[in-house]
Amino acid sequence: MTTQLIFEHSKRGRRGYRLPALDVPEATELPSSLMRDEIADEVEVSEVDVIRHFTRLSKLNVSIDAGLYPLGSCTMKHNPRLNEEIARTPGFALSHPLQPDHQVQGNLALLWHIERTLMEIFGMPRVTLQPVAGAHGELTGILMVHKALAKSGNARKYILIPDSAHGTNPASAAFAGYEIRELKSNSRGTVDVDTLAAAVTEDVAALMITVPNTLGVFESDIKKFAGILHDKGAYLYCDGANLNSFVGIARPGDMGIDVIHSNLHKTFSTPHGGGGPGAGPVGVSEKLVPFLPTPTVEQREDGTYYLDHGHPDSIGRVRAFNGNFNVLVRALTYMRSMGPDGLRRIAQIAVLNANYIRAKLRGSYHLPYDAPSLHEVVFSDKLQTPKDVHTLDIAKRLMDYGFHPPTIYFPLIVAGALMIEPTESEPKEELDAFCDAMIAIAKECEERPELVRSAPHTTPVRRLDEARAARQPVLRWKR
């Protein structure tokens, strides 16, 4: 199925809308120098054209609603439709971000409740809801660390980041004004207490660490890490991308963590929408509370709520308005649907599902790190490379079996990584079907490697010439 661009559907004179006739005199006083000409090449299509076009486009995507989408570290779980319905409640959807507090008591109450819920989940005294994505939360968190240290006399120079970290960690730390020092992981894929102790000098502002890490392995020494850092006046930042694996089981605040961001589009079920929107609330320990972004949401004694702009040590606001409010609405809906037992159950079944896959596939694929893992499992292509079949090929072949591939070539500490995260949503039958496909592919790698190397064979398009896209970039349609 080839799909034309919407611009190629355009035909002079077609129309996809109707506005009420103008009921006031047409304005003519704007100088013509300020008025643009017709927007050459903009689209002229009917509503039918638009609906057909986007419906056909949608059919070229796979989605979590259609089946397992095991992207490691992305937590592609079921997106409940109640969340969508609640977010569309007109009283939320039509509220305006610059309304005075007394007009938006419902919204402020909602923000207050989701903050309280996250405070309990994190085990931390306050949470900012302003960041709209994980990386945005990282920047916010590190800016707070910087400000706190600067206030006590020395902002310091370095952020320590393990070599297994997401790329956003070093990027966020750099934009917050720090240099990065990479920590080497040990043979279990985790950070050694001694390695850390040697690295934490007086110049180090914080350790930024993902818990459990990108291999799915919990950093069992996390409390010792906190002790080492705190002894030197440094902070412990936790990338909460993998919170899904321990929500309701343990709390970051109880581990000595000073800052954590949580991707609500991961652990708390808000849809990824092909790349966003997300939300990245950040929880902080007591000593970082004064530095939270403004405004914060507070409750008065009479039960009413207000936005408090008066925090003199705040890092400032990290975005206009009030964060991705309607993502927060979805996440709170989910938290209430699950309740305390449900949130704990998420972690339990997510970890069970991942370990089931690990048990079923470990004969067929190489497991580079044998340490017990939680919500995800990382294999490599080591057993397949002798046949000149690589991770990319295996990923592409999975598409022919109807599955979205896992995250590939990440974490960087595993050559040819296949990082699989099934989440708690998946029923056993789906996991079995996925494992059967993976095992069948491993067999194909032995017997018919060319079939795997040339995959996918059944998708709307086959392998793309990515080098050409980068060498001669065509980034827009032109007539």
Added chain:
Amino acid sequence: MSLPDPLTDQHRYISNASQDVGEMLEVIGIDDIDRLFETIPADVKLTELLNIPGPWSEIESRRWFRALAAKNLTAVDHVSFLGGGAYLHYQPACIDQLLLRAEFLTSYTPYQPEVSQGTLQSIFEYQTHQCLLTGLDVANASLYDGSTGLCEAVLLAERVVRKRTKVVIAKSVHPQYTETVRTYVQNLGYEIVEVGWTNDGRIDTEALRAACTNDVFAVAVQSPNFLGVIEDYDAIAQIADAAGAVKIAVIAEATSLGILTPPGAHGFDIAVGEGQAWGVPTQYGGPFVGFMVVKDALKRHMPGRLVGETVDVDGKRAYVLTLATREQHIRRGKATSNICTNEALIALAANMYLSLMGKEGLREVGQQCLSKAAYLRSELQKIGSVILPFSGPVYNEFVVRTPFPAAEILADLEHHKILGGIPLGQFYEGHDDEFLVAVTELHTRENLDQFVAALTAAISRERR
């Protein structure tokens, strides 16, 4: 509360029940789920359930959330004239229906192009719309919103110019955008210089000229600006060029691009702004969508994702994420930005909106906004004590001054089911008697007349 047996209360969003769990534990070779969590030290494990409400049925959730929503006073049953960077425009019915298609809603970032062509092609189309609307060459796949978009534009400019330390931002850029920039750059050693406005509400070009010293790497203006006034792009470009600064145009009201000359036509290097007006409601400020469009020469400095056209092995046209060496997952600490998750679904809504409205509709929306605002202005000017303090040209938003505190006037309008505007005093000192009024194609003449009558009455009540 002690920890209950996890297998007694089955949950609707989790498929596996006790029989499945038993079978799976057997394959793993253990007898208890808890054994999977042994790497988490016992002394940090919870011994009680979290103290949070739930689990709730859909019925209970609807009850609670709808009751909260009902506590808000909104455009649901008020006539709203609120703007200031978030606007209620016409939303074609089919946009939300299409957004709910699972293949768009519940897919991830299109890292695997063979099974993500729907998302990728849509982003390519979105990028094309952005280029056409702004008159610039290369658009990215989206940023968080207008405010963080401006931050990214400032950071981009500094990468291009290098070794300069000042950025000039008009005081009439959305104050929360400038505040956000201050937060972003606080440790990067840049100085933000603000330049005010003159009586017409346009940037003070003399002050701008004075501010544009040879250590300025960028000049950022918003048009229409936060006061609603359309800036003179050419005059600003000339001054910025003389200093060798990157010219950044901020657009907080996206529909203005349907009718006003775009920044690209005036030699601006970067257009950045808020695309919320293209198809999504104001929803208390998010999710919105930041757009960024730059001159071709800047494309390798661009933050965020870019989709490019290529072919597959059969020669079939296809789309793919490209120029990824700019990005954090490759370049890590040296990336052009830390952004990963963006606002793809809202960008998709924008693509749908721009396609449906099309060439004619974008102009007509612009013309209606312009005309209705002009009508309201002329009616307001008939009220003796109302002053429209800025004489510069406007699109759909403008400042109103009365002899009384804006908060009092607006409280009075609220009693008449009118959300009359945004008090300016919270943003600019000494402007407590002014508020910002926005008009869109959704307003009827009757709404506008109602506003005039209510304001007239409010002023006379204040007099008494």
